[in-house]
Amino acid sequence: ESADDVQSFQFDAIGVIESPYQEKFAIPRQPNLVSAAKGRIMLTGLANNSELVRDIEQFSHLWVIFVFHGTQDQGWKPLVRPPRLGGNVKTGVLATRSTFRPNPIGMSVVKLDNVVTNKQQTILHISGLDLLNGTPIVDIKPYVPYSDAITDANAGFAQEQPDTSLTVIFSEQMQADLIKYEQDDCDLALLIEQVLKQDPRPAYKRGRADDKVYGMSLYNLNIQWQVIALDTILVLNMTQVD
Ligand code: SAM
8 A cells, every 4th residue: 555545535425515605705704694595405425314314403504515616626725815804815725714725625514504405316405504515524523512622712714704884775666676686595685794794705895985786696686785875785787587
């Protein structure tokens, strides 16, 4: 056995994520910032068997270990520019949660809402996710607060929860669109508000005037919005993509 054999690993996905987030833009930068985001983990292959998740409902939260499949082809560099530092300070990649890592592996704590098995498909309903639709899952573990939650930990430049003091308002057109495109099982107005309160714009635009009209997609909807004052986002309208 060569040294390479023990230092290189191959894993099969055990599931795939269904998420309202269809593109990277506007996905929250960490889980649990947008509680209205609901998704599903569809177990796949040999893992699509309800025995693997027996008793998992006892846990309110799960660690989801996944592959950054949307950016893995873009490689990585030892230094990255975290948005939390305004995007203009370089930090060691392993001192950040950047998607561009030596191994494109992510980990998110999500809320487990429900476990459903139907038509030979085992499904974990989750919320608070920060994951792109179609994200491959390589592992799931229960979140165990007595060990995983270190409430007095130092988190350097990421100590404080990001600012969410922006006000989000809906135009009359948007209020009509919210009724027209109502989704089952999702409070769309709340989801859009929580997503926009994170200020999805590039870090350098924070706190700056900006007359650009931005588009973001959630489910099959394209939502247009604009920053109309330093502290206010106006959601203009919403259209269906397909
Ligand atoms: N909580 C995870 C972690 O710490 O490993 C992910 C943090 S990462 C900063 C979150 C960002 O990853 C999201 O805002 C989104 O832009 C991006 N993202 C989510 N799913 C992805 C995927 N499957 N491929 C590439 N990028 C993804």
